[in-house]
Amino acid sequence: MVGAGMLAALAAPQALAAPVAVSPVAAVTTQLPAGADPSHWTIDRKAPAAALPQASAPQHITPTGKSPERPTDAWGEVRDWSYHGQVCGTDVIDANSGPGPMTLTLTQTRTTATQWTASASIDVWKISASAGFNVTDTVSNTESGSYQVPAGKFGNLQAYQLFDYYTYSIYEAGAYVGDGEVKKPVGYCYNAWMN
Numbered sequence: 001m002v003g004a005g006m007l008a009a010l011a012a013p014q015a016l017a018a019p020v021a022v023s024p025v026a027a028v029t030t031q032l033p034a035g036a037d038p039s040h041w042t043i044d045r046k047a048p049a050a051a052l053p054q055a056s057a058p059q060h061i062t063p064t065g066k067s068p069e070r071p072t073d074a075w076g077e078v079r080d081w082s083y084h085g086q087v088c089g090t091d092v093i094d095a096n097s098g099p100g101p102m103t104l105t106l107t108q109t110r111t112t113a114t115q116w117t118a119s120a121s122i123d124v125w126k127i128s129a130s131a132g133f134n135v136t137d138t139v140s141n142t143e144s145g146s147y148q149v150p151a152g153k154f155g156n157l158q159a160y161q162l163f164d165y166y167t168y169s170i171y172e173a174g175a176y177v178g179d180g181e182v183k184k185p186v187g188y189c190y191n192a193w194m195n
Contacts, residue, residue, distance in 0.1 A: 029085035047186035078130035080169040088189035089161035100149035112185040120178025147192040162187040
């Protein structure tokens with residue numbers, strides 16, 4: 001079922017604001033795909049706000065400025081875990097279109113795997129332990145997109161996956177050896193417009 005706030009945002013996409021508030025105590029910034037018109041997009045987060053604090057600005061991980069050396073095992077350690085807000089995927093996962101008057105809907109349950117990368121060898125359980133969730137898990141969420149198309153117009157509605165975006169650094173024997181990222185599925189992004 002689509003909430004009234006989402007219907008209002010889809011019916012009047014110019015009202016969409018960024019950052020998108022996801023709870024009374026946290027605002028989460030949302031990164032749309034390159035070239036996206038923010039006035040056409042609506043965010044439908046299905047999960048609670050991320051537990052980790054949001055980074056003040058997106059940071060590129062480099063070997064300089066890393067956390068101070070401390071004892072570690074020789075098989076690798078995850079450090080410098082950072083949360084960078086939400087990011088909409090770049091692939092259309094569902095779509096609907098048609099002439100008005102009509103309401104376009106997208107209502108499908110999808111199971112999506114958490115995505116993770118590592119530029120150096122590290123045990124995946126160490127990434128999960130640092131994240132506070134299993135990065136090999138899948139998550140099921142149900143699309144609930146809706147867009148009202150008036151008579152004389154042709155409407156389009158697309159769904160994209162919404163992820164929480166994290167980065168981390170990998171150390172081995174106290175030395176920085178690489179970095180990685182994790183994208184956890186937390187809902188959907190909808191792009192809606194009329195011709």
